[in-house]
Amino acid sequence: xSTAERLLSDDVRQAIRARFPxxxxxxxxxxxxxxxxxxxxxxxxxxxxxxxxxxxxxTPAQVQDTLSFYGFFKQDKPAxxxxxxxxxxxxxxxxxxxxxxxxxxKKLGIRPGxxxxxxxxxxxxxxxxxxxxxxxxxxVGDTLHKDLTRExxxxxxxxxxx
Amino acid sequence: xxxxxxxxxxxxxxxxxxxxxxxxxxxGYRALRRVLKEKSPQDVVExxxxxxxxxxxxxxxxxxLKWSFLPEGHPGPVYLCVxxxxxxxxxxxxxxxxxxxxxxxxEGIILSSYATKARTAYIYLRYEYPLSLQRMQAAVDECYQAxxxxxxxxxxxxxxxxxxxxxxAAYVCGEEMGLIESLEGKRAWxxxxxxxxxxxxxxxxxxxxxxxxxxxxxxxxxxxxxxxxKSLGTPPDPHDPRDPGSFGPKLxxxxxxxxxxGCYEAPLGITCRQLIEEFGGGVWKNRQAKAVxxxxxxxxxxxxxxxxxPLDFSGPLKVxxxxxxxxxxxxxxxxxxxxxxLYNSCRFFAHESCGQCTPCREGTRWAVEMIERIRAGRGRxxxxxxxxxxxxxxxxxxxxxxxxxxxxxxxxxKNAIGKFRDELEDYIKRTNPEGYIVTEPVEALAAIAD
Numbered sequence: 001x002s003t004a005e006r007l008l009s010d011d012v013r014q015a016i017r018a019r020f021p022x023x024x025x026x027x028x029x030x031x032x033x034x035x036x037x038x039x040x041x042x043x044x045x046x047x048x049x050x051x052x053x054x055x056x057x058x059t060p061a062q063v064q065d066t067l068s069f070y071g072f073f074k075q076d077k078p079a080x081x082x083x084x085x086x087x088x089x090x091x092x093x094x095x096x097x098x099x100x101x102x103x104x105x106k107k108l109g110i111r112p113g114x115x116x117x118x119x120x121x122x123x124x125x126x127x128x129x130x131x132x133x134x135x136x137x138x139x140v141g142d143t144l145h146k147d148l149t150r151e152x153x154x155x156x157x158x159x160x161x162x
Numbered sequence: 163x164x165x166x167x168x169x170x171x172x173x174x175x176x177x178x179x180x181x182x183x184x185x186x187x188x189x190g191y192r193a194l195r196r197v198l199k200e201k202s203p204q205d206v207v208e209x210x211x212x213x214x215x216x217x218x219x220x221x222x223x224x225x226x227l228k229w230s231f232l233p234e235g236h237p238g239p240v241y242l243c244v245x246x247x248x249x250x251x252x253x254x255x256x257x258x259x260x261x262x263x264x265x266x267x268x269e270g271i272i273l274s275s276y277a278t279k280a281r282t283a284y285i286y287l288r289y290e291y292p293l294s295l296q297r298m299q300a301a302v303d304e305c306y307q308a309x310x311x312x313x314x315x316x317x318x319x320x321x322x323x324x325x326x327x328x329x330x331a332a333y334v335c336g337e338e339m340g341l342i343e344s345l346e347g348k349r350a351w352x353x354x355x356x357x358x359x360x361x362x363x364x365x366x367x368x369x370x371x372x373x374x375x376x377x378x379x380x381x382x383x384x385x386x387x388x389x390x391x392k393s394l395g396t397p398p399d400p401h402d403p404r405d406p407g408s409f410g411p412k413l414x415x416x417x418x419x420x421x422x423x424g425c426y427e428a429p430l431g432i433t434c435r436q437l438i439e440e441f442g443g444g445v446w447k448n449r450q451a452k453a454v455x456x457x458x459x460x461x462x463x464x465x466x467x468x469x470x471x472p473l474d475f476s477g478p479l480k481v482x483x484x485x486x487x488x489x490x491x492x493x494x495x496x497x498x499x500x501x502x503x504l505y506n507s508c509r510f511f512a513h514e515s516c517g518q519c520t521p522c523r524e525g526t527r528w529a530v531e532m533i534e535r536i537r538a539g540r541g542r543x544x545x546x547x548x549x550x551x552x553x554x555x556x557x558x559x560x561x562x563x564x565x566x567x568x569x570x571x572x573x574x575x576k577n578a579i580g581k582f583r584d585e586l587e588d589y590i591k592r593t594n595p596e597g598y599i600v601t602e603p604v605e606a607l608a609a610i611a612d
């Protein structure tokens with residue numbers, strides 16, 4: 001495979017290789033590699049799976065097997081620029097989390113798992129964010145939004161338009 | 163417990179509590195210095211064994227005993243896996259430790275690695291904790307700088323590398339064998355035991371898997387001693403020769419319908435009522451509580467009448483719950499329907515079942531479909547018997563699954579039906595008085611034509 005046809009850039013490849021010495025097997029670098037690729041591309045398409053497999057000296061099927069187990073990684077098309085997880089587990093649900101998820105669905109015009117047509121936001125439900133002390137909660141990228149209300153969701157959606 | 167001075171949470175209100183300098187100024191890494199100078203690894207194992215420290219992650223297995231299963235004189239490598247995949251619904255206390263006092267956890271990791279002769283430790287951290295990732299990584303970096311990690315720690319013949327390994331949002335990775343498989347880069351399907359991880363774990367080498375809070379406790383046992391640790395908590399039940407007691411401080415999470423949700427510390431054995439009243443400021447909106455989940459969703463339900471149960475390793479068992487679990491209590495008020503709880507619980511476990519064992523994969527799915535039908539007003543009284551049958555049939559207690567998380571899926575069903583049958587029956591009778599299911603006719607030929 002020539003460099004021009006590669007999907008994974010040299011720096012991503014380098015970052016994956018840098019993880020090798022940490023583990024007794026190359027297969028153990030699968031999750032870190034998937035995270036690095038997912039972070040860069042927003043998803044892990046089949047071409048990337050093949051290239052990761054080559055780096056880790058695995059078959060593409062081995063990488064695909066792991067990839068498809070973790071619902072976290074997108075496979076068909078990139079996630080939106082912002083990924084939002086609204087918690088629907090018991091502590092949040094008891095304080096209105098499911099209603100807020102439904103409210104956010106309506107505001108964005110998409111269902112959980114979908115991305116807005118402009119590619120801005122991917123909405124997901126989460127199975128317990130571990131933020132029960134701030135329920136209801138949602139995670140936006142790396143930022144936790146605490147003690148959610150409809151007003152806070154309105155503000156969040158407005159902030160996306162800017 | 164107004165007189166009790168928190169230990170695990172002693173630092174969290176200080177400014178920059180997550181930084182090394184602040185941790186050291188409060189006596190941090192003092193225990194490590196002393197242990198490396200004065201104690202052999204075997205001494206540390208013995209110290210933890212004598213303390214009767216039990217794992218804080220859910221199962222409550224004695225930590226010193228777990229360590230003692232490592233084969234003696236093994237050429238290595240030995241691995242320590244830190245279970246920071248805190249995914250049990252209602253549970254968040256490890257997050258508080260990692261975000262606000264990560265060095266306390268890392269000191270415990272170093273001490274435990276010294277004891278178990280591990281030279282590499284992996285912190286398996288759930289994806290949903292980005293701030294924990296940032297704080298733990300910064301703390302690990304500080305430790306390498308300061309000589310607490312790396313080669314020849316504090317000038318002694320002891321080296322340790324610590325790596326953070328990020329999960330990808332799968333509940334089953336919190337099961338120790340699932341965690342190990344996931345770390346190895348595979349789907350997180352728990353392995354059949356034996357061999358236990360102490361004999362054959364990560365990369366088929368001897369491995370110890372310990373929870374974050376458990377490791378933080380090791381720090382304090384090393385610092386304050388076994389006697390201090392055993393002065394807190396509940397002593398063993400003299401009538402139960404297998405009860406090792408419930409010693410030490412515990413972090414209790416409190417969430418749901420309570421005025422002041424949060425992470426609180428008390429000696430093991432505080433009652434559920436004390437926790438809600440004294441720490442949580444009572445049930446919200448001046449309501450009464452109907453029930454609590456005593457220690458994460460898997461542990462089932464405790465009714466209001468059972469609130470005086472001590473939250474130690476044996477208390478919740480005595481009222482028919484799965485156990486202490488994570489010690490994270492979720493309060494449900496009098497207006498919250500048990501059917502909603504049951505739906506939420508079954509939906510969670512159906513979503514998170516890893517799919518390896520048929521009883522769990524199929525049982526959780528059927529349970530959630532039945533509850534959806536009941537909610538839609540098409541329930542039958544005998545559905546409760548069917549649900550009960552599912553609850554009784556999945557898990558390692560009936561012996562049908564590989565891992566214990568299936569028991570956690572079963573327990574909420576068993577407790578909801580066992581303790582709130584009247585409420586569930588009322589709902590079914592009210593919404594479907596005829597008591598039979600109306601099914602839509604299906605055109606057989608049309609279905610074949612498709």
